Amino acid sequence: MAWISETDLGTKPAPDSARTVSLRIDGDTVTVPEGTSIMRAAALRGTNIPKLCATDRLDAFGSCRLCLVEIEGRAGYPASCTTPVTEGMVVRTESAKLAKLRRGVMELYISDHPLDCLTCSANGDCELQDQAGAVGLRDVRYGYDGANHLQAAKDESNPYFDFDPAKCIVCSRCVRACDEVQGTFALTIDGSGFGSKVVASADEGFLPSECVSCGACVQACPTSALIEKTVTDIGTPDRAIVTTCAYCGVGCTFRAEMRGEQLVRMVPWKEGKANRGHSCVKGRFAWGYANHRDRILNPMIRESVDQPWREVSWDEAIAHTASEFRRIQAKYGTRSVGGITSSRCTNEETFLVQKLIRQGFGNNNVDTCARVCHSPTGYGLSTTFGTSAGTQDFDSVEHSDVIMVIGANPTDGHPVFASRMKQRLRQGARLIVVDPRRIDLVHSPHVDAAHHLPLKPGTNVAVLTAMAHVVVTEGLADEAFIRERCDWDEYSDWAAFVAQPERSPEATAALTGVPAADLRAAARLFATGGNGAIYYGLGVTEHSQGSSTVMAIANLAMATGNIGREGVGVNPLRGQNNVQGSCDMGSFPHEYSGYRHVSDPATRTLFETAWGVSLDPEPGLRIPNMLDAATDGTFKALFIQGEDILQSDPNTHHVAAGLAAMECVVVQDLFLNETANYAHIFLPGSTFLEKDGTFTNAERRIQLVRKVMDPLNGYADWEIVQLVAQALGLDWQYTHPSEIMDEIAALTPTFAKVSYLALEEHGSLQWPATDAAPLGTPTMHVDGFVRGKGKFVVADYVPTDERTGPRFPLLLTTGRILSQYNVGAQTRRTENVAWHAEDRLEIHPHDAENRGLRDGDWVSLRSRAGETTLRALITDRVAPGVVYTTFHHPDTQANVITTDYSDWATNCPEYKVTAVEVSPSNGPSEWQRAYADQAARARRIETEAAE
């Protein structure tokens, strides 16, 4: 094969064992770890014993019976996949007898298999075909007219892959992959004996079944029984390029498998340290948006947003952009402009945008979408630990005994990591879920949380403080750890605070809605159950007390001694693919890359020297402040790369008003997003497939993004920013993103050892990668906290100003769903809509009954901020008094509802708590209608209009 072929050693590596065993295989002595299978031992020496049911991704199964070997002194022909090596064992992998047995087995397989190899989608990429060749089968003496499965109907219901039972060899690899790797248990064998067949759920077909379309089964299938439709349509790939997924913060690496210039499929890369060869429906399949007809490929400009767009040349667009910014700054002042970096773009691109603003615009008016998601993580963890990032790698969860998930829904939001977590839970780790909603992790097949604390939205701090109260007052704190690693006086103050009777579970139960006994039991389990790890998401940060909650989590982890080794830690699950990276790269108005304050003279001098300009020592404006300033008339131009603030930021009315008040809004994106409705210049963006760069995932892992095809729009995003910079008169001469990374490394101590060369060599690096830790740092704070002593911060519970009352008696909280991603710009332009075509409002049966609502009814959802309509989904996953929706569809406009309350420390919006009322409705709200009209007008493009 022309592309990097992945080797499959047949069985998993032996569990950690220091002991080795020596044996003889076909005359050679081989030494392998104790517990290794004969098959793997042979493969490591280069002998590939025939196999079909074995793969090193799954537990050995022993069903295909091709891998039989002879072992001296043992009767029969043991299967090499299920037989572990023993000291002194003498193994023969080839003999006349073995050849005959293997041929006999293969003859049986082929007697019930279609004979159309030459026209099969998997021709050339089929293990059955390979093995038939390997065992030398020539004739099927049974003939082909015996009982068979050749008439079985294909299941083409899944939008991405087909299942052809006639080509299935019933090796159960798909079933096992669904169970062992993904943990959904959606597949099974129906029947027994010759009638055995693979089915999804109760023989329902793949689409209606429990299948979550993660692709693990397709990946595991050795034939074309399960195969991507794209392979059938385009053909088998002829080369592969390893790159990093552009969806969530898990940062899965994939082999982009190409045929010529065409992407055939994305296949999770086995060596990927974040995903270990697994994938989800988004990264695996939902890449079709890259070629979607909605993509804008030519730059466009217009004088005002009432006008249709006019396509222009790149030269004109770039020159116009530069002149507009210079004009506005000349007229309204240096600080009247700013920019927003993207958490979906590469580190290098993000670095360039903030550099453009600091160096080119001469101010610090740069912010990023992390503002609206994980800014409290940055604040909270740097304050307590000294580093604005999670403390572990994903592998760490394999060592956890108690896992607490708070304000995160990993099976939907971070599915590949969720599968790892579920593997650990099936091994016996126990789980505590703190969430207003009964997410799948609380109770779903083969997963059962030990405790679910269904708190009222907005009461995170009270719940965590009550847990701390139990830890402290019941003597469960890890005093030795605290004395050694933290400031004892600060701890004592904090302990005295949390121990106050009014913070007890009993005293706060009415407020939080969490029964005191459950909370106590959960706290005891966390404190005493072994390695305790905390994973959290936006349900923690997107609150008026987001930063307090992050610090409360850090306090709890320190108090129980759960920091600084594998299996423990505080782990933010990042939303977007590069939200960690965009924060690292200096996207915030007060920080340079590596979280160094702009007011720090030494750091500033470093950058001033490198960039040859003097830099503004004052922090710039955050996104909400920019919008406020715009409505006040002092902020006039905004450069937005790869973000759709109109849809994703809170209080849509306010965002729209701010944008409308500006003289020049530049949007750089793949599609005419909602924000572009208010833009004057549109610069087409490039997809992750079209450029080189790096993303940094939730575990601080920096991974290469590799260009697999030329940008359809002509330029990678970094090149466009460079063109703008050059038009502004800056002397930028980057020829490749690696040079940008070199600059980042030179200017950022935690990235000191990061380079493309190092990334190519090691696959990935987790920052900090410094002289002291040149290969990166999987686990943080091992010998001490980065800030020195761990800091306990008294984080008092302060109720949000957003209160329910007679007019708005319900609390709305928001989240996402597996098949859609963020504002949906990408996933809505893929077949993923098969699973989630619209946002729905989840409402408890009692609340629905009180309002006369039935499942599927259109309802009006109103808050103080605005009103929208959507359809109701009646479910007891939400508690009475709580309603929930996703925000993937712009026509729902969930953020019309959300308020502009925000985190006290970072302005992260309080998406997760909005007082609302729900009532029957028969159509879109006035705002939705007005917005739809405006959007239709704003999206007109002149060339089209002229036709």
Place this chain on the structure above:
Amino acid sequence: MTPNETAPPDTAYADAATRLLRGRPATRDALLPLLHALQDEFGYIADAMIPVVAAALNLSRADVHGVVTFYHDFRRAPAGAHLVRLCRAESCQARGAATIERIATQRLGVTMGATSADGRVTVEPVYCLGLCATGPNALVDGRPVSRLDAAKLERIAAEVLA
């Protein structure tokens, strides 16, 4: 794709499952006992029971379906009013089971493994009842009968077809 958002479970089956599981931890190893109990009560394992049983034991529908279809005992449709299970294992064959099977299916008007059109009787094979010295054997509505011959079959037919 959304296991917890499917149609509401059939309440009659759900109530029965709850009752039948009483006093037993709802762990996976309760699956066969629960399926047996449901079949004893309702006569067969209805399609609608699968999500109910899955929910009761925190399994996937696939898990339950795989088990239900694996075991010969679990029937997916109701049997006839009477159930005649004829042994066709070797010891009964050595004593003329094939002839008995031919006579029985003819007399009862139903093929082996099928239920008569009027729903009166189902005839099924069984592989050994452990009465191997006194075959041919049958279980007629759960009652064992040995040394089956034409006369005994006639009595059974009269009872079953009455």
Place this chain on the structure above:
Amino acid sequence: MIRAYVSGDMASVALGADEVVAALAVRGVEVVRTGSRGLFRIEPLVEIDTPEGRIAYGPVEANEIDAVLDGTHASRIGRIEDHPFFARQQRFTFARCGVIDPLSLDDYAAHGGWQALDKARALTPQAVVDEVKASGLRGRGGAGFPTGIKWQTVLDTRSPEKFIVCNADEGDSGTFADRMLMEGDPFCLIEGMAIAAHAVGAGHGFIYIRSEYPFAIRVMQAAITRAAPRIAPFALEVRVGAGAYVCGEETALLDSIEGKRGQVRAKPPLPAIEGLFGRPTVINNVLSLAAVPFIVAEGAQAYQAVGFGRSRGTMPIQLAGNVRNGGLFEAGFGITLGELVNDIGGGTETGRPVKAVQVGGPLGAYFPPAMFDLPFDYEAFAAAGGLIGHAGITVFDDTVDMAHMARFAMEFCAHESCGKCTPCRIGAVRGMETIDRIVGGGRQPGGLEAMPQMRNAAARPRDRAAEIALLRDLCDTMKFGSLCALGGFTPYPVLSALDHFPQDFDQPATAQAAE
């Protein structure tokens, strides 16, 4: 008041015992339901308490009860122990079966019950394991693996939890000893399991009984309830199978208890190390566990003294099929097949010559009378291309068509295959088809094979010899390639039929048609 003993064994009931009991009850006779004595030709059997002991009559019809009660019934047997069928036996395991009320704790204790458990509990676990090892007891389920060594492995494996599992999934045609013991002396099995639990440190046990045995299920459940205080803290429960023969394979049985499809697990890991729920597990057949109370009570030496070669102790042999004296015959190993079939069994019930006997159930070989001097012994049977299995012997007279029986072996394998491994899943079906073609005289190339595109398929017809060669190759693939004994042993009946009765494969289905 007259007291009578009538068996409540499923076989006795199938022969009319309940009707006999009803007739006795009408006449005011106190009836004790026992297990079966084990000779079905004399069932329904009625024993009447007399000063001379229990006087037996059988077979007895319900309408003949008066003759039994006045002692004039023509089928008066006298003391059952004196009947030659019983007099020749050495009943170690089945000593109480047919004698006592199976659910009477008093009866059980009065006949030596619980002595072994008390004795074992006074010993260290290692001492109990040593005793079982010294007895030479081998697994009665068929594999013949030394029981004591299995127990030693479980004893030596550290775990917070261990299990005792009794394999009572007796699915082999021609065998019924497990069923008889569970129905006739359930406490004996319970005691054996409780001893095993003490010996290895297990707290919980399961008896997995096939659903085709409703009587045994009922009796065992009742017996467990009654014995619970006696065996505490060890606790037992019955699990009922669901019509899957393959669950008699120990790892499939474990999966079935766990609520899974009864698919065979690959070994290693051995169940003794990672068994039920991943814990160390003793899994033994009913007869192995039921032999233990005798061994512990009487001493390993008493057990070990009986037997032949490396097969020690007694074996409850079951005579089945077309045999005159069908039933259970417990004797020391070493008795020949001919003695069993002709002397004890009395030849065929039809009176026609014996053509073949199948030993060891559907996976056992067919032997012609020419091999009747074969001694009942694990090694001797293995050397002769067969297996003892669960010691069931099914007798066929000369009307049997052995090609048909060979096909049936494949059909049974196809019906019961769990579907996991390829040789069994596909091979059994191909085996049926191949035997059909052999009987049909071979085959012409199929439509597909005859197409010019199929350059590699042989274009010539396949004659009977070629099909037989294919069948032998298939049997080889199944025997050495299958994951468990179902696929692995199905070749025994097939090949033995082919080897010993080749003429039956040579005539197109005549015997069948003539039947």
